[in-house]
Amino acid sequence: MNGAELVLKVLQQQGVDTIFGYPGGAIMPIYDAIYQSPVKHYLCRHEQGGAFSAIGYARSSGKVGVCLATSGPGATNLITSLADAMLDSVPLVAITGQVSQAVMGTDAFQEIDVLGLSLSVTKHSFMVRSADELAATLNQAFAIARSGRPGPVLVDIPKDVQLAVAGKLDVAAEPQSRALNTSLAQSAQARQLIANAKKPMAYIGGGVHMAGAMPQLQDFLAQCQMPSVTTLKGMGSVAKDNPNYLGMLGMHGTQAANLAVQQCDLLICLGARFDDRVTGNLKKFAPNAKVIHVDIDPAEINKVRFAEVSFLGDMRQILPAIASTTDCSDWLAHCSSLKQQHGWRYDHPGERIYAPLMLKQLSERMPDNSVVCCDVGQHQMWVAQHMRFSHPRNHLSSGGLGTMGFGLPAAIGAKLARPQDTVIAVSGDGSFMMNVQELGTIKRFRLPVKIVIIDNQRLGMVKQWQQLFFNERYSETDLSDNPDFVALAAAFAIPGHSVTRKDEVESALEAMFTWPGPYLLHVRIDEKDNVWPLVPPGAANEDMIMETN
């Protein structure tokens, strides 16, 4: 067995049956091993796409995603996706080929210092110097990717190590781990704070479901009887029938969520990190609230907002330990009236399609447990506002990095992770073009992914900011010469349909879901439609601007 074959054996030992990648010179031995391996390789059409597919696979399944690339340009093409996985805490192992050690450091053909590049976009990275270290290093990479706060790990393997004799594979050595002990020392204090609060609020991030603490969360909310809001990544964490859930908070959050959070006197932050898109002006965020912060990452505690009481460790143990009954029926009634008063409105003049309404229709029509993969821009915020999810694994959105081009390849990964579930990519006309080459991957594997393009012929989110904050100077945001998207899909043997009028939507959705294979629905909307509410930069979250035109 050589090093390359050993790599595939270790992947199997790790339970990996699906990998994404693109070959090239420095990783050819591994591709040669793939030729006969039971591990199924999906050829992407750009390494960024392959890594996003691995991310979609990981996020929709909770498993570690794996992607491969060659040295030099292959590896540099991965960087954006590694950064995306870093900011959204996605367990990912990226394996890159490297030039042989004999020529390393000489600016050899397709040699780039990948380890150096990886420093700020990975949780950790390794260069494997000998075949003897391969198995232990790869196992360690998996352990790091999934442990604590998950994240991407890169393993750079020189070609000579891939070709070296690797001996036989031992039983996987126990990887070193730095288990974090869960300390419940402050739980009495937390229970006291909760019991005494008049206006408690749970602020729920992606960390809750990643900790496997969804059941404990429902119990906690039921026992404490407190209202809740979620971040973009926390959406789907609160049971759909919870009457005290107020929606997403932050820059494009619901009015009820933002107003209630500003008024609360105790904010219980669960697996979230006070991101600036959530807090608006940090100094004015939830100004009267004491904070209880629960997270797995010690560096998030007191990073941007001081917490009176904090817990590190396993959310499944912490939530039951801090639950306490409250007496805040006035507050609950107040929150519920905020929700009533500021509900979404779907009346919209004219015949043209109103994206929020179309997405609500899509949400109501899609089968239970469908996975929706978003791109980035106005359509992404509309998805977050107007679609409902039963689990955060069913809503894949590039949160921390906000990477256009995420949606289509992520949907490919999600479909492979969960073939029995419907997978829908909701993209914008700008974002779709950023990884459009992945239509080739869909074609090859006949992946029945449903693609909905919301086409406003603009880089809409940027255009909205130009309109509001740059005197309507629309610099470089016009896409009115977009390609014919249906014809583009047809070139990849994907059928599609274009709609422009409200009354066409229901039947178009029906046709899309009825069709057994991949399908592209092109939805043309008015470029004037904007995302509301919006908390302007620097403002407090209660100062949302509403529809202006």
Next chain:
Amino acid sequence: MNHTLNITANNEASVVERLLQVTRYRGYQLAGLELTPMAEKAGLSITLTVSSDKPIHLLTSQLHKLYDVRDLQLASADIAALRA
């Protein structure tokens, strides 16, 4: 204000870069760096001095997360100053 950190790290080729990358990115200036390899691959003993107006825990909590950092202590003078 200057802070001194005593770090024990794995003796990996990239470990110093990692420390310096995090230090720079989190907004601390490098004011001193001393490296002493410990006996027989046992590790690297590092004294890192940084200056910043930011509280030092914002840096130490991030450095602590580096996989190759085994132990990290604020120098005792620093701890005394923080308590004062």
